[in-house]
Amino acid sequence: HNKKKLLQGGSVARAILESKKFGVRALIRDETRPSVQVLRDLGAEVVKGDLNDKASVEAVLKGTYGAFLVTNFWDNFSKEKEVFQGKLVADAAKSLGLKHVVYSGLENVRRLTGGKLEVPHFDGKGEVEEYFWSIGVPMTSVRVAAYFENFLGPWKPVKASDGDYYTLALPMGDVPMHGISVADVGVAVSCIFNSPEEFVGKAVGLSSEALTIQQYADVLSKSMGKEVRDTKITPEVYEKLGVPAVKEVANMCRFYQMKPDRDIKLTHRLNPKVKSFSQFVSENQAALKEN
Numbered sequence: 613h614n615k616k617k618l619l620q621g622g623s624v625a626r627a628i629l630e631s632k633k634f635g636v637r638a639l640i641r642d643e644t645r646p647s648v649q650v651l652r653d654l655g656a657e658v659v660k661g662d663l664n665d666k667a668s669v670e671a672v673l674k675g676t677y678g679a680f681l682v683t684n685f686w687d688n689f690s691k692e693k694e695v696f697q698g699k700l701v702a703d704a705a706k707s708l709g710l711k712h713v714v715y716s717g718l719e720n721v722r723r724l725t726g727g728k729l730e731v732p733h734f735d736g737k738g739e740v741e742e743y744f745w746s747i748g749v750p751m752t753s754v755r756v757a758a759y760f761e762n763f764l765g766p767w768k769p770v771k772a773s774d775g776d777y778y779t780l781a782l783p784m785g786d787v788p789m790h791g792i793s794v795a796d797v798g799v800a801v802s803c804i805f806n807s808p809e810e811f812v813g814k815a816v817g818l819s820s821e822a823l824t825i826q827q828y829a830d831v832l833s834k835s836m837g838k839e840v841r842d843t844k845i846t847p848e849v850y851e852k853l854g855v856p857a858v859k860e861v862a863n864m865c866r867f868y869q870m871k872p873d874r875d876i877k878l879t880h881r882l883n884p885k886v887k888s889f890s891q892f893v894s895e896n897q898a899a900l901k902e903n
């Protein structure tokens with residue numbers, strides 16, 4: 613809800629409008645949000661509605677060529693609600709005969725691991741992906757890597773209590789973690805809309821690069837002028853930290869350690885200007901210094 617920072621939906625709206633190949637009609641639920649005016653200023657038509665409401669979803673999709681869908685797990689912390697919204701859009705896309713849907717999906721980890729690992733904010737999106745394809749909607753899933761923006765928010769380095777250094781705690785072991793700035797997702801999605809013959813029916817893992825937690829720490833350290841250390845936390849210890857969504861993040865990292873497909877080369881083809889983590893950090897110095 614930051615005035616200038618649009619997240620996935622806004623990044624896609626901006627890139628599509630800038631490409632001038634399609635117009636954009638955005639579904640919004642609250643006209644008082646500052647981001648709504650940003651969308652209008654970019655040239656989007658905004659229509660009030662709700663992703664939980666069939667009539668408003670149909671109204672916004674009627675007459676469109678295609679749709680980009682992102683659902684927000686963190687809005688309700690509910691896989692069921694996310695699946696409900698995704699299926700509702702899939703059914704509407706089917707009945708209205710949309711030509712191409714790009715859905716911000718992720719893997720159904722629960723199914724892939726035979727029930728051994730559950731990551732509800734992934735699993736629901738995986739169910740929705742399967743549903744879109746099973747009912748025959750021409751759909752491309754973009755599986756977006758962890759946002760670099762997380763390092764300015766929930767994953768911002770924390771000042772150590774026993775010295776003049778900072779710590780970064782993400783249970784990735786020594787496995788590199790894929791990342792991308794959410795602002796760079798839009799151009800990739802816009803490019804996918806322009807090449808349906810290549811991408812319909814596929815899942816595309818979007819990632820700018822993959823770095824170990826110590827490598828992320830090193831980039832942050834350079835920019836902050838303070839040492840940042842990877843705490844080498846294990847998923848088991850991480851789960852016991854008293855911060856929100858620990859179980860979700862621990863299980864997400866357990867899944868990331870299984871190295872799901874994220875295609876760095878393709879992402880750079882879809883968005884040649886996709887930022888590396890160092891570029892991202894140098895462009896966001898101020899946000900990193902804020903406390």
Ligand SMILES: NC(=O)c1ccc[n+]([C@@H]2O[C@H](COP(=O)([O-])OP(=O)(O)OC[C@H]3O[C@@H](n4cnc5c(N)ncnc54)[C@H](OP(=O)(O)O)[C@@H]3O)[C@@H](O)[C@H]2O)c1
Pocket residue numbers: 618619620621622639640641642645647661662663664682683684685686687733756757758759762794
């Ligand atoms: N953070 C990461 O590293 C990461 C990586 C990959 C995937 N994801 C996924 O990205 C999703 C969130 O995307 P985002 O953070 O980039 O946000 P976003 O695209 O800006 O999406 C959130 C927007 O959706 C709107 N919205 C939410 N529920 C709605 C409803 N029922 N009807 C109409 N509009 C609704 C919100 O409206 P209001 O402004 O009214 O609240 C908000 O503007 C999550 O599901 C997450 O799992 C995140």
